[in-house]
Amino acid sequence: MSEALKTELVNFSELTGEAGNARKAELARHVAALFALTSERCSDEQVGIYDSVLFRLVDMVEAEVRRYVADQMSGLRRGPLDTIRRLADDDIEVAEPILVRSTILSDEDLIKIAEKRGNSHCYAIAQREALSENVTDVLVQQGDLNVKRKVASNDGANLSDNSIHCLISDAASDATLQNFLSDRGDLAEAHIASLVTIASEEVRRKLHQSGRTEEAELVDEAADIAAQHMSNNYWLGRYDFEAAKSRVLLLAKRGMVNEAALRRFASEDRFAEAVATIALMVRGDVEEISHCMVSPNPEPFIVLAKACGFSAISVGALLAIGPWRHRLTPEVRSAAVAQFGRLTVAEAKRKMAHWNQNVLS
Structure with a gap:
């Protein structure tokens, strides 16, 4: 495909100078909106043309316009891959809708961004409807407490054994993370036992601090009951x-x-x-x-x-x-x-x- 064909939607030679700035923003919005409306009917060649045009345009416009393009691209089932990757690697104000919703990004794309960018990008990725173990491993390793909380509270996040152990370890000092983990239906009995031990230790410590010694002695019994309940729910959650x-x-x-x-x-x-x-x-x-x-x-x-x-x-x-x-x-x-x-x-x-x-x- 010739360069002329690739960019036939836009005459880039007319977009130079100050006078072209408004035109660039207008074109970026129009091309993004047009593709969003027609993406399901476009051929692979046409998708490639849009990708070439949008990729150049998003580098010419302000963040507000790039965010608009990202919003338009985020919900598409097929789209301009290079442009979407470019937007996903932008500042979080632009990248967020792509990282949260786009199914076009691969696990490899998400992992690269999580490793390259900061907690804001990891937090956005952690909100995705479905996350593989490979992605959650990186989020748990790279992310701060807010990222870990979001991963733990995401029912669509698949957690590896290593990630679960890491989250349970961090939960020792964070009651919110404890609560999110306790609500998950995919913890094995060994994980549940570890989580309940951590939670009961924190409760026991607070009771001793407040002078409620007798109640503190009942924590182990309550912990066993809680572990049993969580374990039962883990197994029963598999059935309709x-x-x-x-x-x-x-x-x-x-x-x-x-x-x-x-x-x-x-x-x-x-x-x-x-x-x-x-x-x-x-x-x-x-x-x-x-x-x-x-x-x-x-x-x-x-x-x-x-x-x-x-x-x-x-x-x-x-x-x-x-x-x-x-x-x-x-x-x-x-x-x-x-x-x-x-x-x-x-x-x-x-x-x-x-x-x-x-x-x-």
Whole structure:
């Protein structure tokens, strides 16, 4: 492609001198707006022409105009790559919309800018709808506390093990970062345990400082409860219980919700459907049943299953699906099945009545 063809949208020879400044700004705005309207219909060659023109124009205009061009380019699915890279590497007032929204930039582009530029550029990148582990690794390494907070609070940010450990370490002295991390659904149990330890240490320190020694001694127990809750939410967050409940209700209308259906769901490792089936069979709450079937201690489920007349075959199958596939060892499963065999229906019902009384009292 000749240089004349590349720049046929603009006669650059007419843009010299002071008189050309206003014309440059006007042209940059018009070309950017025109491309934004027609980008999906442009051929690759036409995109190249726009790229050549815009790339030259953005170097001729003030920051306010470059920001306008960046706004126009930021939401496009295809666009002038060189121009977009140029704008992304501009001052943050110009670069922000590109760094936050443009899907045209590659991970390599983002990493180069994060490593080259300061915290303001890293903070903008941290706001993107989706971030790969490679990008978040650089943001966590390069960024300040505000950048790390933004990464931690971004549900679309994929975190590597190294980044999580780094964030948890920084959270030791920052309660806001602790809160953002505690709200994430992708922390493994070891990460949760580390985070809760850090948080409980800070709480314990403050209680001792204020002379509330007895309350400080209760922090470990509260930390264990918090860790368990976060861990349960981590596992349960993988399943769509609302959709499962709808599917099971359709089966119920046909009279097909029974222990045979429950065993079928167990054999197919359809945990959410198994939970919804049990909840319907025992007239219980899906959330309550799901937490019962995710705990590392299966005793409450064993008692419930015995009280409701489930068979040992069904219980054994259910102990090996969903989160329990990973959270229960073979020894724990065997002990749970043995406990189920020893337990009588009357004993199970008494235990459930006792638990319910404690909850209500």
